[in-house]
Amino acid sequence: MSLLEVKGLEVSYGGIVAVRGIHLAVEQGELVALIGANGAGKTTTLKALAGMLRPSSGSVHFDGHAITREPSHRLLPRGIALVPEGRGVFARLTVRENLEMGAYIRHDRAAVKADMARVLELFPRLHERRAQVAGTLSGGEQQMLAIGRALMGRPRLLLLDEPSMGLAPMMVQKIFEVIRMISAEGVTVLLVEQNASLALQAANRGYVMESGAITLTDSAAALLASAQVRQAYLGE
Amino acid sequence: MADALSALFRRRGTKPWVGLALLAGVLLILPFMLAQAGTTWVRVTNLTILFALLALGLNIVVGFAGLLDLGYIAFYAVGAYAYALLASPHFGLHLPFWVILPMGALLACAAGVLLGAPTLKLRGDYLAIVTLGFGEIVRIFMNNLSQPFNVTNGPQGVTLIDPFRIGTFSFAKPETLLGLSFSGPIKYYYLLLVVMVVVIAVNLRLEDSRIGRAWMAIREDELAAKAVGIDTRNVKLLAFAMGASFGGIAGGMFAAMQGFVSPESFGLVESIMVLAMVVLGGMGNVWGVVLGAALLTFVPELLRHTVEPLQKGVLGRVVIEPEVIRMLLFGAALVLMMRFRPAGLFPSRARKREFAAGRGPEVP
Numbered sequence: 001m002s003l004l005e006v007k008g009l010e011v012s013y014g015g016i017v018a019v020r021g022i023h024l025a026v027e028q029g030e031l032v033a034l035i036g037a038n039g040a041g042k043t044t045t046l047k048a049l050a051g052m053l054r055p056s057s058g059s060v061h062f063d064g065h066a067i068t069r070e071p072s073h074r075l076l077p078r079g080i081a082l083v084p085e086g087r088g089v090f091a092r093l094t095v096r097e098n099l100e101m102g103a104y105i106r107h108d109r110a111a112v113k114a115d116m117a118r119v120l121e122l123f124p125r126l127h128e129r130r131a132q133v134a135g136t137l138s139g140g141e142q143q144m145l146a147i148g149r150a151l152m153g154r155p156r157l158l159l160l161d162e163p164s165m166g167l168a169p170m171m172v173q174k175i176f177e178v179i180r181m182i183s184a185e186g187v188t189v190l191l192v193e194q195n196a197s198l199a200l201q202a203a204n205r206g207y208v209m210e211s212g213a214i215t216l217t218d219s220a221a222a223l224l225a226s227a228q229v230r231q232a233y234l235g236e
Numbered sequence: 237m238a239d240a241l242s243a244l245f246r247r248r249g250t251k252p253w254v255g256l257a258l259l260a261g262v263l264l265i266l267p268f269m270l271a272q273a274g275t276t277w278v279r280v281t282n283l284t285i286l287f288a289l290l291a292l293g294l295n296i297v298v299g300f301a302g303l304l305d306l307g308y309i310a311f312y313a314v315g316a317y318a319y320a321l322l323a324s325p326h327f328g329l330h331l332p333f334w335v336i337l338p339m340g341a342l343l344a345c346a347a348g349v350l351l352g353a354p355t356l357k358l359r360g361d362y363l364a365i366v367t368l369g370f371g372e373i374v375r376i377f378m379n380n381l382s383q384p385f386n387v388t389n390g391p392q393g394v395t396l397i398d399p400f401r402i403g404t405f406s407f408a409k410p411e412t413l414l415g416l417s418f419s420g421p422i423k424y425y426y427l428l429l430v431v432m433v434v435v436i437a438v439n440l441r442l443e444d445s446r447i448g449r450a451w452m453a454i455r456e457d458e459l460a461a462k463a464v465g466i467d468t469r470n471v472k473l474l475a476f477a478m479g480a481s482f483g484g485i486a487g488g489m490f491a492a493m494q495g496f497v498s499p500e501s502f503g504l505v506e507s508i509m510v511l512a513m514v515v516l517g518g519m520g521n522v523w524g525v526v527l528g529a530a531l532l533t534f535v536p537e538l539l540r541h542t543v544e545p546l547q548k549g550v551l552g553r554v555v556i557e558p559e560v561i562r563m564l565l566f567g568a569a570l571v572l573m574m575r576f577r578p579a580g581l582f583p584s585r586a587r588k589r590e591f592a593a594g595r596g597p598e599v600p
Binding site (some may be wrong): 051052071072073076077081082083084088089090091092093098101102105149153157169 | 363405449450453456457460462463464465466468469501
């Protein structure tokens with residue numbers, strides 16, 4: 001059985017159906033990309049999976065448990081963490097305080113301390129700036145902090161929403177390096193991206209979303225090679 | 237409590253017990269010193285402590301959780317009326333205070349949840365408008381609930397409310413003990429002091445607790461708070477409920493001390509006054525809030541008692557009514573404060589940073 005299994009998920013925003021009964025699955029340890037144009041419903045899908053939006057129909061199973069309408073605060077203890085779009089760090093707390101907040105649901109202090117050290121090791125930039133207020137970090141550093149904060153919750157499934165948005169190309173490369181590293185450590189990743197080529201280069205498999213529906217799914221390599229994807233999303 | 241206080245003094249780098257003992261000593265003999273100047277001053281001090289209790293309750297909602305509440309006085313009203321109706325000749329009920337006071341707190345808590353639940357998704361100015369409306373609704377209820385059944389006795393209010401009594405010991409009667417004469421207000425002073433110490437201790441503990449951190453996270457960024465697994469709905473409701481409970485307790489004590497309540501005491505101006513205490517002292521900082529309450533209750537009274545004699549002495553007659561000068565100076569002080577110390581007299585660490593970051597909070 002897949003780690004995450006989504007069947008017929010439908011999400012509406014005030015009468016408008018943004019996600020139209022999609023099916024998708026993510027296996028344990030995979031890095032899966034969900035790509036598509038602006039407004040295709042990618043972020044809405046991710047928010048529904050993270051418990052921030054209530055789906056109007058369909059089912060979501062995580063590790064064999066039905067989690068369809070569970071609110072976000074119950075999903076993190078189960079192992080699902082969301083890195084929201086536009087970073088969403090606590091701008092007026094320090095880097096260290098932000099990371100500590102990431103471990104809010106945990107009570108194992110010693111392990112939290114160890115994880116803090118691990119995250120700071122993973123992100124040397126954050127280590128340098130650990131006493132700095134998060135709002136004064138650059139966009140890329142804030143993205144790193146948001147990812148680091150999510151890791152502090154020891155997730156089994158990391159939901160990443162547009163991690164490359166608004167970042168300089170150099171920074172985008174760095175962020176993707178980090179995502180690959182996290183994936184290599186065994187964390188399952190579902191990545192929503194507009195930058196299709198980068199996302200597919202990093203991912204094992206991909207889903208293509210168009211106006212609320214999934215129109216194409218295959219291995220990342222096959223999608224990268226497909227004429228349809230190249231034309232629509234890679235600008236060729 | 238001792239822990240929290242000593243921690244505070246340690247942070248400032250002074251010997252903890254010396255400062256604490258000094259403060260306790262002053263607070264213990266204060267009412268007798270004030271009584272020399274007149275019992276009025278003891279009453280004013282009692283009122284100051286009562287407002288400090290209220291401000292500490294509101295500080296949980298506004299200072300800790302960042303939810304702007306302009307109708308906070310409504311919970312004070314609920315507590316006061318609960319006490320008044322259950323311990324007065326109005327219904328012929330005379331329950332003991334240790335039954336009514338927790339009951340009033342519970343009722344106010346319920347009112348807090350009642351207000352909190354439908355407003356969970358509102359923030360900033362929208363929330364302010366709804367809470368303002370709630371405060372007015374409660375006041376108008378108190379004003380009009382004399383028909384068809386006379387529940388609140390309308391604008392006349394409820395009179396002859398029982399004082400606190402334990403057996404034959406009444407807080408209203410003067411008594412002589414060890415050669416010292418304890419008047420009614422002095423007895424209430426000590427009771428209020430004990431309650432305030434407890435409330436301050438609870439506030440300090442809350443600020444450093446897991447719930448305190450959750451409130452701070454919500455104040456900073458609600459989406460991020462959700463992302464780190466905080467149950468934002470319940471945590472916000474808890475802020476409303478706890479703040480309201482403190483308001484309810486203060487209300488019950490107010491009713492017992494005054495012996496009389498009427499809707500007049502629970503208007504919008506009172507709500508704003510309590511909010512001003514929180515803002516003036518420094519949102520989120522317990523000691524700042526206590527200081528804010530002290531300044532805004534005590535100083536206006538001081539002015540009231542000095543402005544008139546001063547004018548009579550210098551000019552031979554009263555040119556400007558003391559009430560006018562009082563409000564004028566009060567307004568000027570608030571404007572100056574906001575200009576020069578926008579984060580309050582003693583802002584909390586996080587708040588200070590918020591202002592330093594150049595982004596004001598949602599609270600005026």
